Amino acid sequence: MKPKRIEQILSRYGYCTRRETRAWRRQGRLSLRDGSPIKNVSQKVSPQDLLIDEQPIEHLEGMFLILHKPLGYVCSHTAPVGENIYELLPELWMLRNPHPTTVGRLDKETSGLILVTDIGGIVHRWTSPRHRKPKVYEVTVDAPLRKNLIKRFAKGDILMEGEEKPCLPAELEFVEENKAILTIYEGRYHQVRRMFKHFNYEVVALHRSRIGDFELGDLQPGEFTALPLELADIAIEA
Numbered sequence: 752m753k754p755k756r757i758e759q760i761l762s763r764y765g766y767c768t769r770r771e772t773r774a775w776r777r778q779g780r781l782s783l784r785d786g787s788p789i790k791n792v793s794q795k796v797s798p799q800d801l802l803i804d805e806q807p808i809e810h811l812e813g814m815f816l817i818l819h820k821p822l823g824y825v826c827s828h829t830a831p832v833g834e835n836i837y838e839l840l841p842e843l844w845m846l847r848n849p850h851p852t853t854v855g856r857l858d859k860e861t862s863g864l865i866l867v868t869d870i871g872g873i874v875h876r877w878t879s880p881r882h883r884k885p886k887v888y889e890v891t892v893d894a895p896l897r898k899n900l901i902k903r904f905a906k907g908d909i910l911m912e913g914e915e916k917p918c919l920p921a922e923l924e925f926v927e928e929n930k931a932i933l934t935i936y937e938g939r940y941h942q943v944r945r946m947f948k949h950f951n952y953e954v955v956a957l958h959r960s961r962i963g964d965f966e967l968g969d970l971q972p973g974e975f976t977a978l979p980l981e982l983a984d985i986a987i988e989a
């Protein structure tokens with residue numbers, strides 16, 4: 752990565768303000784991998800060479816995470832403590848500038864896979880309708896599913912209430928009388944609940960199990976794992 756001023760690096764990665772950086776240097780908390788001395792906090796160094804309390808900086812080129820969103824959590828930076836998915840991440844990460852944000856959102860009462868990143872290009876790539884990433888949902892509804900729904904979802908003519916354009920064709924697969932797997936290729940507001948509402952069903956449980964090639968695997972609710980940036984499908988600038 753290109754050399755940057757030490758004070759700038761610490762502020763970008765959420766460690767401390769530019770003003771505090773001077774105190775951190777005096778306290779000996781900052782060092783360089785090769786042992787050379789730090790003359791002042793305006794000195795330019797490569798971020799990968801800087802150690803803080805002898806530890807390298809994590810996710811230097813940005814983070815790309817899979818998070819298993821638990822039920823009852825909200826994907827909002829302003830949601831209160833106790834229901835804000837960002838409190839599931841290390842506090843230091845949330846002080847980064849730019850800070851991590853979700854790629855799209857899941858409702859409070861939806862669980863499952865959500866991507867989190869601090870790289871703007873990823874959000875665009877993974878939410879843009881042009882890129883059409885499949886999103887797979889496990890849906891439970893309040894009444895037995897009617898057979899003709901499979902064809903209706905596949906047709907691509909469901910016009911949800913308040914929308915001008917119909918939904919793209921979607922794949923519906925029945926699992927049980929009231930349960931199905933739905934794959935959609937866009938991400939409109941409350942889309943799954945509204946698509947079923949169109950046919951007078953109430954969604955009583957909703958879980959996202961996959962986006963593109965990403966799955967939750969063994970991740971438990973509230974857990975997250977970092978993905979290699981190469982999988983983000985965008986050009987990463989160092």
Ligand code: URA
Pocket residue numbers: 856857858859861940941942943944945957
């Ligand atoms: N569709 C919904 O209705 N809710 C979600 O959280 C995601 C998709």
